[in-house]
Amino acid sequence: MIYLASPYSHTDLSVMDARWKQVCGIAGRLMHEGHVVYSPIAHTHQIALQCALPRCWDYWERFDREFIQACEKVVVAMMDGWKESKGVQAEILIAKGLGKPVEYIEA
Secondary structure, eight states, rough: OOOEEEOOOOSHHHHHHHHHHHHHHHHHHHTTTTOEEOHHHHHHHHHHHTTTTTOOOHHHHHHHHHHHHSSSEEEEEETTTTTTOHHHHHHHHHHHTTTTOOEEEOO
8 A cells, every 4th residue: 555645734725725636636646557545635634624623744643654654655746845844754754764665756
């Protein structure tokens, strides 16, 4: 299973929504190629909105750490903001700390 890391948090909610839509497309493309994909943004964005959950790395870290551990590798979507994303950079470090391969794909 692939853990698809992508940027999300932003001060502008429309940017967060656009990032969600973009990563859904990337996850769908990977799934179409036959991969089993977990994307924390694609899979939890609507839950976070409906249930008024925080949408920051500090809240989601423990969830994401569990999913990274369950996945065989982390794939980083090189979307706008991925290098500056606190969450993406932490996900990369977690994966490397667990000995998981990290790959990068164009968005």
